[in-house]
Amino acid sequence: MSFSCWLLCISALWLKVSPAESESWNAEVPQSVVGLEGSCVVIPCLFRYPGPTKQASHFTGIWYTESHDKVYDPTPSKISSAFQHRTSLLGDLSQRNCSLKINPLRRSDSGPFMFRIEIEDFxxxxxxxxxxxxxxxxSLGQPNIYIPEEINxxxxxxxxxxxxxxxPSDPPNFTWSHKGTISSQSLQQTNGQWKITSSLSFTPSKTDNKKKLTCTAAFLGGKKVDSMKTLEVKYAPENVAVISENSVAEGSSVNMTCSSDSNPAPHTYHWFTEARTLLSEGHTFTLNNVSRHIGTIYCTAINTVGHTNSSPTQLNVLYPPEIKTGSSCTLDTSGVTCIFVIDSHPASEIKLWGADPSTELRRTNEEKHGTLTIVILQGVLGFSDAVHCQATNSQGNYTMTLKVPQYPETYNSKLLYISIAATVVFVMIIGFLVWIIRRCRRTEAHLSLQPKTETNVSNQSEPSRKCTDVNPCYDGSQHVYGNMALEEPYEEEYPYDYASEYEETYANV
Structure with a gap:
């Protein structure tokens, strides 16, 4: 509270008694006040005197001890040395306010004190x-902290x-251990006491729960007092989760607990399937005859502030292998294909064999899709009459035998005839191709044996028409063109038998 407001409060006290009601000399002061050593103290004072209608030109206020030592005087030199520089007169004497301030307050300043008024010309x-x-x-005692009963x-x-x-002129300063908006208000009490209240406004969170809240008041002179209270912050359930065993065998029972963090603790728990079907109520829940098809389960924790759902939880259900009825062996032109579909959790060790159990068949491919394992075996016809598949895991084993299909006898006979016919056709095609090739070669040979005439020679290019004497000793008796007459007929069928004669024929060219 500001000093001007404090003066208004003092004036309000004085107005309660109108000067017209009494014309006697009287002062309104408390019989005693409480002060903090080292701080300041204000003695509130209102005085009255007879003849209030008389206009006074000047007022002089003086405070004395019971031994007439001056505690305060307008002339500082007249003040007792015990109070030098520590006292002051607050308020306006013309308004009958005679309040005294002592700062700092000492252990020896116990009093009693009295007030004297001197009115000039009166x-x-x-x-x-x-x-x-x-x-x-x-100390004036520890501060009093007030916290609302419910904090959310x-x-x-x-x-x-x-x-x-x-x-009141120098009220205590407050500090808080929590951040927020701070304001203060000071109210006058009886016997010269004042009460100052500091307010802290903030938005609490879950982390403020159980946190210590401290308020500290620092008085003029350096003395401090503090108080502490624990915050109780209420919040809706958080971190809701389903807690259960890591794994459970199919057909057995499992206990589940709904855990959460909340204040206050949840008063109700609900258990649901993923289709929002209510299973049970309570902090714990026992699920009997667990099935691999149970799906997900979640719980809801409810307290006075709100409610929160857990994340859907999928139970880890263990069950023995099962080879699905869709498993089969099929036959086509490429051979036999056997497919086995195994459902198990955990995954199974898979063994395939034919007539001899000690000889394991090598699978062609293996795929995993969740809890399903698909094994594919491919082979040529006749590798086995039956295929056996055994799947084994920690929960048990399962064996299935599939009969390998065979081609019928009529199909085998037809296949043999078709193979023979195809072979014959292939041989005939090869023979025909050989004959065509030989025929083409003979035709090429016949064309290469045709005689070259002069006309043929003249049609050649210039460099080819140049002739060179074969025999430089030519005497004119030899036939230049003797090659035109053939002594033996040309044999087409056996051209290579007369190769030497052909060479003599064309030797002059």
Whole structure:
């Protein structure tokens, strides 16, 4: 509270008694006030005098001890050395406010004290009957913290901290251990006491629960007092989860617990399937005859603030292998294909064999899809009359035998005839191709044996028409063109038998 507001409060007290009601000398002061050593103290004072209608030109206020030592005087040199530089007169004497401030307060300043008024050109009076004493304490007590009964996470709240003091001109300063918006208000009490209240507004969260909230009041002079309370913040359930065994065998029972973090603790728990079918109520839930098809389960925790669902939980159900009825062996032109579909959890060790159990068949391919394992075996016809498949895991084993299909006898006969016919056709085609090739070669040979005439020679290019004497000793008796007459007929069928004769024929060219 500001000093001007404090003066208004003092004036309001004075107005309660109108000067017209009494024309006697009287002062309104408390019989005693409480002060903090080392801080300041204010003794509230209102005085009255007879003849209030008389206009006074000047007022002089003086405070004395019971031994007439001056505690305060307008002339500082007249003040007792015990109070030098520590006292001041607050308020306006013309408004009958005679309040005294002592700062700092010492252990020896216990009083009693009395007030004297001197009115220029009118009268003087000492209020001996209105004495006031000071009770000096080392502490004015711890602050009082008020916290609302219910504090919810996320909702703004205001907490207060109040302390009594006797120095309205310099009230205590407050500090808080929590961040927020701070305001203060000071109210006058009886016997010269004042009460100052500091307010802290903030929005609590889950992390504020169980946190210590401290309020500290620092008085003029350096003394400090503090108080502490624990915050109780309520919040809806958080971190809701289903807790159960890591694995459970199919057909057995499993116990599940719904855990959560909340304040206050949940008062109700609900258990649901993924289709929102209510299974049970309670903190724990026992599921009997567990099936691999149970699906997901979740729980809901409910308290006075709200409710929260857990994440869907899929039970880890263990069950022995099962080879599905869709497994089969099929036959086509490429051979036999056997497919086995195994459902198990955990995954199974798979063994395939034919007529000899000690000889394992090598699978062609293996695929895994969740809990399903698909094994594919491919082979030529006749590798086995039956295929056996055994799947084994920690929960048990399962064996299935599939008969390998065979081609019928009529089909085998037809296949043999078709193979023979195809072979004959292939041989005939090869023979025909050989004959065509030989025929083409003979035709090429016949064309290469045709005689070259002069006309043929003249049609050649210039470089080819140049002739060179075969025999430089030519005497004219030889036939230049003797090659035109053939002594033996040309045999087409056996061209290579007369190769030497052909060479003589064309030797002159």
């Amino acid at each position: 009268n003087k009076y000492t209020y001996y009957q209105n004495k006031v004493s000071i009770t000096i304490n080392d 996470s996320g909702k703004r709240v205001t907490v207060t901290c109040s302390v009594f003091h006797s120095c």
